[in-house]
Amino acid sequence: MKMKLGVILLLFISTLNIQATPTEASSLGYQNNAIKSTVLNTTGESSFIGTNDARVKWIFETDEAGAGIEMSSPIVGAEGSVYVISGGGDRQLYSVNSDGTKEWSKPLSFNGDANYLFPVLNSTGNLYIKTTNAYEFRLDGLKRAVSDLGTPYWGSLAVGNDGTSYLGGSGVVHGLDADLKEKWTYTDYSDNKTPVLGHDGMLYVLAGSGQQEQLTALDANGKLKWAYKLAHDVSNSIPVVANDGTIYVTVRGAIYAIDPAGKLKWKKELPNTVGNSVPSVDEDGVVYFAYDNQLMALNSDGTEKWKFASKYAINTNQISRTVIDKDGVAYFTAGDQGNGILYAVSDKGTKKWHMDLAGVAGNTPAINADGTIYVSTSRGKLYAIGAPDKQEKVLKGILPSSQAMALKKGEKGILKAAAVFDNLSRENVTGLSSWESSDSSVVSISDKGVLKAGKEGVASVKVKYKGFEKTVIVTVKGMLVDSSDPFYGKEQASLDGQTAEALNYLNEMRRNLGLVEFRHDEKLRKAAQSHSNYKLLNGDGFLGAHDQEADGLGFTGYGPTERANYFGYVGSVD
Known part of the structure; x- marks a missing residue:
C-alpha cells in the first residue's frame, strides 16, 4: 500500500x-x-x-x-x-x-x-x-x-x-x-x-x-x-x-x-x-x-x-x-x-x-x-x-515610521511616531501620540500604535502629537493563517483523504502487530494542523520542533497539550 x-x-x-x-x-x-x-x-x-x-x-x-x-x-x-x-x-x-x-x-x-x-x-x-x-x-x-x-x-x-x-x-x-x-x-x-x-x-x-x-x-x-x-x-x-x-x-x-x-x-x-x-x-x-x-x-x-x-x-x-x-x-x-x-x-x-x-x-x-x-x-x-542635544528644542513636526502599509486579514502590524525638532533630532513619541483609524472595520489601532487588520479594504490612520499630524494609508488584502481555523484556505477534501489514507496505513500495521488501532480525533487533528501552519509561518527558529512562542504568528499554545486544549480536547498529550 x-x-x-x-x-x-x-x-x-x-x-x-x-x-x-x-x-x-x-x-x-x-x-x-x-x-x-x-x-x-x-x-x-x-x-x-x-x-x-x-x-x-x-x-x-x-x-x-x-x-x-x-x-x-x-x-x-x-x-x-x-x-x-x-x-x-x-x-x-x-x-x-x-x-x-x-x-x-x-x-x-x-x-x-x-x-x-x-x-x-x-x-x-x-x-x-x-x-x-x-x-x-x-x-x-x-x-x-x-x-x-x-x-x-x-x-x-x-x-x-x-x-x-x-x-x-x-x-x-x-x-x-x-x-x-x-x-x-x-x-x-x-x-x-x-x-x-x-x-x-x-x-x-x-x-x-x-x-x-x-x-x-x-x-x-x-x-x-x-x-x-x-x-x-x-x-x-x-x-x-x-x-x-x-x-x-x-x-x-x-x-x-x-x-x-x-x-x-x-x-x-x-x-x-x-x-x-x-x-x-x-x-x-x-x-x-x-x-x-x-x-x-x-x-x-x-x-x-x-x-x-x-x-x-x-x-x-x-x-x-x-x-x-x-x-x-x-x-x-x-x-x-x-x-x-x-x-x-x-x-x-x-x-x-x-x-x-x-x-x-x-x-x-x-x-x-x-x-x-x-x-x-x-x-x-x-x-x-556628535554635539550633545541642546536643552531647548523647537518641535517642527511628527514623522510616522511608514507612509503606507499592507496587511493581511487578521494580521497585526506596528507603527511608531517620532517628534522632529529644529536641530533635526528625533524622539520616539509613539505612546504619547493619539492614533485614529478612518475605518476600524478595515484596520484598528491601539494607543501604542499596534494595528489589527479586519476586512479587506483601504483605511487611513492618523497620528497626532502637539498640534502636528500625519496620515498613513493601510491596505488590507488577502488572508493570514487564522489560528482559530487551521484549515482556512486549504483543500479540505484533499486533506481529509490524506488523513484517512494515513490512518488506514498505520492501523494496518498495528493490526498485523496485534496492537489496538488508532481512532480519528478531529480536535487533535486541528491542533496538529495549526502547529504545521505555525511552523510554516515562523520556521524552526522559535524554540524547536514541538514548542511555540506567544509572539509567533498563529500561536495556539506553548506545547502539544495546550494546543490540543485550545481546540477543545480534554486531557493531556504526551
Whole structure:
C-alpha cells in the first residue's frame, strides 16, 4: 500500500520587517534616498551632513559587551531608533532609542561574526536580515515572516520597491515575493555574493568558482542578460551602481568599471586587499574604496582624485565601506580589534577629524538626520558621535515610521511616531501620540500604535502629537493563517483523504502487530494542523520542533497539550 506524504519544506529565511524608512519631505530632515545604513544596496551617499563635533554623545553596550562581541554596522530608522546585530555569545538584534537606551532585543540564529551581516531597509520601511536564515521583524521586535533557503550566513539581501527580495549564496540566486515565497531561481557558480539592484531594476551578482569569476546581470524575472568575465578572484565585496548606471566592482587586485550593457569602461590594478572593500560612489561619479591603509577616490574616468593614508589598515578580514555625506565628507573606520579609528576626510582628501575607538575596523558608519554618526565596535558597543542635544528644542513636526502599509486579514502590524525638532533630532513619541483609524472595520489601532487588520479594504490612520499630524494609508488584502481555523484556505477534501489514507496505513500495521488501532480525533487533528501552519509561518527558529512562542504568528499554545486544549480536547498529550 502506498501512502502519499505531504512534505512540508520549512523554508527558514527570516525577513525582519522593521518599518523604518518612509518617504518624507526634506523640511523634516529626512529623505528617502538617504543612506540606508547598511549601504550595500545604495551608492553609499547620504543626503545628511555629518557632524563636525567629534564628541561621544552616548555609548550603548550589548547584554554581553566585551572583547569578541562583534557587531554589524548600525542602521537608523526614520523614527530615530538605531538597529544593530551583535555576535559572539550574544547574537541578538537590538533596537536602541535615540538617547542610547535599549528599546528591545531579539535573539538571532547564526554561526560566525556579526560584522559580516548587513540589515537592509526597503522603501516601505521593512528591515530584512539574512543569517543562515532571513528574518522580517516588526517595529516592536516581533517576527513577521520566516523562510529558509540554506544559504551561507554572511551577506545581505537586495530589496526592490515592489517588495521583491533577492538572495544569493551557494550557487543559486533566489527571487522572493513580499511573503517570502520563491518566485524564481537562477543557478550560478558555487560561490555567489550579495546581489544589488540597479536603477532600472536589473540585478547584479558577483560570482565565482575558484576558476571562473564574473559579474552576472539578471532581469527582474531571473533571466540572464549578460555576464562579464573577471580576470581576478572574487572576494567579499559587493558591486555598487552609480547614477549613470555604471557598475563598479572591487575584486582581489583590481577595481572594474562596467557599463549597463556589460562592456568594460576601465580597470585599475590594485593590491589584493581591495577585494574586501565595498565601493561607494557619489553623485558626481567619484568612486571611493580602500586597500591596506589607503582610502582612494577615483574620478568617473578612472583617474586618481586623491588618496588618504590611515594610521591603521582599513581592510582586515571583514567587509568595509565608506559613507559620503551631503558635503562630500567621507567617513570610514580603520584598525583592528585592539585599536581603531573613525575618520572624517574632506572632499579634497584632507583629514577633518578623527576619533580613537577600540575595535571599529571594518564597521560602516551611519549618519542620522541631525548629523549624529553611529558606529559599532567588536566589543559589543555602539557609539553616537556628535554635539550633545541642546536643552531647548523647537518641535517642527511628527514623522510616522511608514507612509503606507499592507496587511493581511487578521494580521497585526506596528507603527511608531517620532517628534522632529529644529536641530533635526528625533524622539520616539509613539505612546504619547493619539492614533485614529478612518475605518476600524478595515484596520484598528491601539494607543501604542499596534494595528489589527479586519476586512479587506483601504483605511487611513492618523497620528497626532502637539498640534502636528500625519496620515498613513493601510491596505488590507488577502488572508493570514487564522489560528482559530487551521484549515482556512486549504483543500479540505484533499486533506481529509490524506488523513484517512494515513490512518488506514498505520492501523494496518498495528493490526498485523496485534496492537489496538488508532481512532480519528478531529480536535487533535486541528491542533496538529495549526502547529504545521505555525511552523510554516515562523520556521524552526522559535524554540524547536514541538514548542511555540506567544509572539509567533498563529500561536495556539506553548506545547502539544495546550494546543490540543485550545481546540477543545480534554486531557493531556504526551
